[in-house]
Amino acid sequence: MVVNTSDKPKVKTKAKARYLKAKKERRKVRKTTGITGTSRDADENEEGGQTNVRPGEEDYVMSPEEVEENGVAGEEGLGEEQDGAMIIKPNGGDDDVPEAGERKKKQKRRKDRAAEGEGEGRASLEAHEKDAVRKPKKEKKLAPPEDEVHEDSEEEVLEPPDEDDAQLSPSGSEADAADAVEHDGPTDHAEAPMRSPTPPYLPSFPLPLAPPAPSAAELSRQGLDRALLQAELVSASLTLPLADPGVDLGIGERTLHRLDALGVQTLFAVQAALWPWLLSGPEARRGLYEPRYPPRDACVSAPTGSGKTLAYAVPIVEILSTRVVTRLRALVVLPTRDLVQQVRETMESLCKGTGLRVGSATGAQSWAKEQRQLVEDLETKLQGGSSKVDILVCTPGRLMDHLNGTPNFSLQHLRFLVIDEADRLLTQSFQSFLPQVLAAITPPIPRLPLQAVKDSHGLPVPDALAPAWMDVPRTWGEPEDQPSCQKLLFSATMTRDPGILKALGLRNPKYFMVTGAKEGEQEEAIVREEFAVPETLAEHLLVVPTDLKPLYLFHLLHTHPITNALIFTKSAESTTRLLRLLEFFESSWAAEEAGREAVIARAYSSELPKGERRAILDQFKNGHIGILVASDLIARGIDIPSVAHVVNYDAPLDMRKYVHRAGRTARAGREGDVWSLVEEQEARWVREMLKAAGHWKRVKRLRMEENVLDPLRGHYVKALDKLREVYSKDNKEA
Numbered sequence: 001m002v003v004n005t006s007d008k009p010k011v012k013t014k015a016k017a018r019y020l021k022a023k024k025e026r027r028k029v030r031k032t033t034g035i036t037g038t039s040r041d042a043d044e045n046e047e048g049g050q051t052n053v054r055p056g057e058e059d060y061v062m063s064p065e066e067v068e069e070n071g072v073a074g075e076e077g078l079g080e081e082q083d084g085a086m087i088i089k090p091n092g093g094d095d096d097v098p099e100a101g102e103r104k105k106k107q108k109r110r111k112d113r114a115a116e117g118e119g120e121g122r123a124s125l126e127a128h129e130k131d132a133v134r135k136p137k138k139e140k141k142l143a144p145p146e147d148e149v150h151e152d153s154e155e156e157v158l159e160p161p162d163e164d165d166a167q168l169s170p171s172g173s174e175a176d177a178a179d180a181v182e183h184d185g186p187t188d189h190a191e192a193p194m195r196s197p198t199p200p201y202l203p204s205f206p207l208p209l210a211p212p213a214p215s216a217a218e219l220s221r222q223g224l225d226r227a228l229l230q231a232e233l234v235s236a237s238l239t240l241p242l243a244d245p246g247v248d249l250g251i252g253e254r255t256l257h258r259l260d261a262l263g264v265q266t267l268f269a270v271q272a273a274l275w276p277w278l279l280s281g282p283e284a285r286r287g288l289y290e291p292r293y294p295p296r297d298a299c300v301s302a303p304t305g306s307g308k309t310l311a312y313a314v315p316i317v318e319i320l321s322t323r324v325v326t327r328l329r330a331l332v333v334l335p336t337r338d339l340v341q342q343v344r345e346t347m348e349s350l351c352k353g354t355g356l357r358v359g360s361a362t363g364a365q366s367w368a369k370e371q372r373q374l375v376e377d378l379e380t381k382l383q384g385g386s387s388k389v390d391i392l393v394c395t396p397g398r399l400m401d402h403l404n405g406t407p408n409f410s411l412q413h414l415r416f417l418v419i420d421e422a423d424r425l426l427t428q429s430f431q432s433f434l435p436q437v438l439a440a441i442t443p444p445i446p447r448l449p450l451q452a453v454k455d456s457h458g459l460p461v462p463d464a465l466a467p468a469w470m471d472v473p474r475t476w477g478e479p480e481d482q483p484s485c486q487k488l489l490f491s492a493t494m495t496r497d498p499g500i501l502k503a504l505g506l507r508n509p510k511y512f513m514v515t516g517a518k519e520g521e522q523e524e525a526i527v528r529e530e531f532a533v534p535e536t537l538a539e540h541l542l543v544v545p546t547d548l549k550p551l552y553l554f555h556l557l558h559t560h561p562i563t564n565a566l567i568f569t570k571s572a573e574s575t576t577r578l579l580r581l582l583e584f585f586e587s588s589w590a591a592e593e594a595g596r597e598a599v600i601a602r603a604y605s606s607e608l609p610k611g612e613r614r615a616i617l618d619q620f621k622n623g624h625i626g627i628l629v630a631s632d633l634i635a636r637g638i639d640i641p642s643v644a645h646v647v648n649y650d651a652p653l654d655m656r657k658y659v660h661r662a663g664r665t666a667r668a669g670r671e672g673d674v675w676s677l678v679e680e681q682e683a684r685w686v687r688e689m690l691k692a693a694g695h696w697k698r699v700k701r702l703r704m705e706e707n708v709l710d711p712l713r714g715h716y717v718k719a720l721d722k723l724r725e726v727y728s729k730d731n732k733e734a
């Protein structure tokens with residue numbers, strides 16, 4: 001960082017005179033030797049991968065006044081001099097030099113002088129200097145803390161494979177090219193010297209840490225602590241045989257057969273806790289309408305892949321299977337179309353033989369068609385609505401469309417409202433759906449009078465108001481009927497934020513938490529929002545230089561080898577770019593020797609049309625595609641049992657994202673690995689994030705020497721060239 005010194009008052013001292021003389025001498029030397037040392041040079045070097053200055057460690061140039069106060073480089077050993085100014089390396093601060101104590105004393109003396117009132121100008125100069133001296137310290141914090149990442153780790157050093165013999169040394173242009181690919185797309189290297197002195201990486205700032213979890217007292221003030229702190233804690237390792245004669249699950253023969261057909265022999269922890277509570281326990285309500293004794297709501301937090309879908313789907317189907325007429329009685333809301341499709345399939349397979357009808361609303365079909373599929377009578381005005389489906393699985397946007405625009409689409413008969421991936425659906429981006437849904441399940445005031453309804457030909461039409469909606473005579477003091485809708489919230493990262501949960505208007509909620517936390521640490525884990533991950537998940541973290549990240553990825557894919565893998569990037573665009581680079585790399589690698597087979601990879605993001613996305617997902621599920629490079633569109637909920645590895649190519653932005661991405665593998669008790677490639681400048685906050693979530697100890701930190709990449713560098717360079725070519729062609733055509 002260059003500090004502008006022009007507005008500083010001039011202070012002439014002997015030290016300064018000495019300094020200026022020395023400066024003249026140095027200029028002379030430079031003129032004769034041709035060595036320059038401006039910060040611009042440093043930037044250009046950095047861009048070319050030649051400098052020792054790491055991203056985020058910008059140089060600080062000292063003013064003559066500061067030199068005077070701090071002494072010259074030769075005296076203090078703080079840094080090197082550049083064009084008449086001193087450059088302090090950020091990691092050459094106070095802590096690193098023996099003379100630091102002396103300098104501190106001087107700074108203190110300066111402070112004291114300023115405090116004694118040596119004039120305003122001098123005081124502001126002091127402040128400026130103080131800032132300037134501090135800044136490098138701040139920058140130091142941003143420096144890639146590779147050492148720190150390794151400090152308390154059991155590192156696994158990955159040895160270079162020796163079967164390949166391609167030897168290419170790292171070069172500046174290669175680093176440039178990788179940088180271009182990762183940051184700006186391909187660039188013309190001939191232009192490199194013309195670049196501005198801006199460092200090649202955007203300055204990095206640590207992400208703000210999550211605010212501390214609300215205290216028990218805070219929760220208490222919000223009126224939610226009792227329920228939350230009295231959560232039913234369920235051990236993640238709990239299982240229950242489905243055929244256990246000693247346990248009354250409240251499940252009928254038909255459902256037991258369906259579960260058997262689905263391969264369910266043993267209940268997972270979340271199911272073992274929830275099914276009896278909903279179906280056979282003292283608090284269970286099996287009626288379709290429970291206006292006098294409405295059921296309690298439930299919030300369920302359980303790790304990814306732990307069977308939350310069946311945990312709610314089975315009780316819903318079991319209870320609704322007694323219904324006689326079709327009404328919309330269960331609504332399941334999910335954040336994406338793919339998840340809607342997945343849950344609909346599960347519901348349909350459970351409903352076989354019950355006569356229950358399952359529908360979905362995502363906007364995948366035309367509006368009119370979807371309306372006709374959901375509502376029986378779109379013409380007559382019916383107070384009780386007219387539904388063609390018993391269970392509707394939908395996205396929030398399409399649900400709002402139907403609430404506002406589909407005649408006779410009513411939620412008054414709802415017995416279950418399931419909000420799956422609840423923490424996601426309660427975030428701001430989805431916030432408007434919740435008030436509308438809550439209004440639609442709340443009876444009107446005053447209640448509606450019963451009236452005979454006739455169709456356009458004057459013939460009577462059956463209409464049915466839900467009990468809580470009806471205006472019926474009641475004796476004095478008798479309470480009005482309550483809506484029978486039971487809200488069930490599910491997530492692997494369920495929010496404990498009382499403010500957010502309050503917005504749901506939960507009725508005497510019961511919390512279930514499936515946790516791996518040890519006894520005695522569970523309460524803290526709840527309050528601190530620590531999320532459990534599957535026990536069978538192995539977690540690895542590798543700190544890599546930004547410019548070589550793709551190459552490290554390719555190395556991982558080849559050496560481990562990693563297949564049946566989901567690779568997550570930060571955006572749809574990055575997904576496409578990384579896939580192209582991977583394809584070019586693979587074709588170059590496979591072409592080198594007969595018999596080598598390139599890995600088959602595809603991209604998956606919102607950039608693809610819906611139909612294509614579906615086809616790609618199917619191919620990935622049945623193993624025709626080995627690697628799916630994906631955006632966060634499928635980071636949540638998607639269940640693909642064959643996924644053996646997840647790679648965080650771009651670091652997840654928060655712990656929730658980390659948990660959900662990682663949770664695409666190690667599902668239903670299977671083994672799985674997550675690999676996080678963390679850029680040097682991100683390492684600190686990734687570590688902080690994992691630590692704050694009580695997760696750091698689980699993560700195995702890897703160290704990989706750069707020479708392991710050598711056998712693949714040649715193919716990588718070719719791939720980069722090809723990518724640059726394609727992008728410049730694309731740009732010309734655009």
Ligand SMILES: Nc1ncnc2c1ncn2[C@@H]1O[C@H](COP(=O)(O)OP(=O)(O)OP(=O)(O)O)[C@@H](O)[C@H]1O
Pocket residue numbers: 263264265266267268271302303304305306307308309310491492636637638639641663667668
């Ligand atoms: N009791 C069981 N026995 C065997 N397999 C089960 C059982 N329960 C669920 N599964 C299977 O486990 C897998 C994961 O279940 P599910 O998708 O419901 O997980 P989830 O907890 O909702 O995960 P996420 O939080 O990622 O959405 C599914 O393939 C499901 O069929």
